[in-house]
Structure formats: structure tokens, C-alpha cells
Amino acid sequence: MPMLTPPSCPACPDSQPLWKDITQITERMPDNWFWYCANCKRLWRPSAEHKELFTHGPSGRSSGSVQCDPRVSRD
Numbered sequence: 001m002p003m004l005t006p007p008s009c010p011a012c013p014d015s016q017p018l019w020k021d022i023t024q025i026t027e028r029m030p031d032n033w034f035w036y037c038a039n040c041k042r043l044w045r046p047s048a049e050h051k052e053l054f055t056h057g058p059s060g061r062s063s064g065s066v067q068c069d070p071r072v073s074r075d
């Protein structure tokens with residue numbers, strides 16, 4: 001699985017990659033997270049693309065895959 005690179009801060013020209021602030025995440029809102037810049041202490045709303053990518057990963061699904069479910073019978 002390729003590593004996802006977080007974006008850098010739009011306000012800081014030479015900033016480190018942004019942190020993913022997951023303190024607002026709840027069970028019902030798993031994508032309620034923000035980018036956090038440790039340099040200027042600002043929170044940034046991720047784009048829809050980033051939400052998709054960084055919430056679920058590049059494969060689009062979490063671990064705990066259905067395809068390995070041993071209960072599925074084979075005909």
C-alpha cells in the first residue's frame with residue numbers, strides 16, 4: 001500500500017506536512033477531521049478528495065476486509 005503524503009500548509013511557505021487532527025471524529029462522523037498546522041496552529045478543512053483518501057485509504061475501504069470472511073461458503 002503506498003504511503004499517503006499529507007498536504008503542506010497553505011499559509012506557511014516552508015511548513016512541514018500537516019497533521020491529521022482526529023479529535024473531532026465520532027462514530028457517526030468518521031470523516032469529521034481536519035488538517036492541523038503545527039507551525040501556525042491553524043486548522044484547515046480537507047478537500048473532498050482528501051477526505052475520501054485519508055479517511056478510508058487509497059483502496060476506499062478500511063481493514064477488516066469482507067473478502068476474507070471464512071463464513072462464505074464455496075460452491
Ligand SMILES: [Zn+2]
Pocket residue numbers: 009010011012015037038039040041042
Ligand atoms: Zn501553517
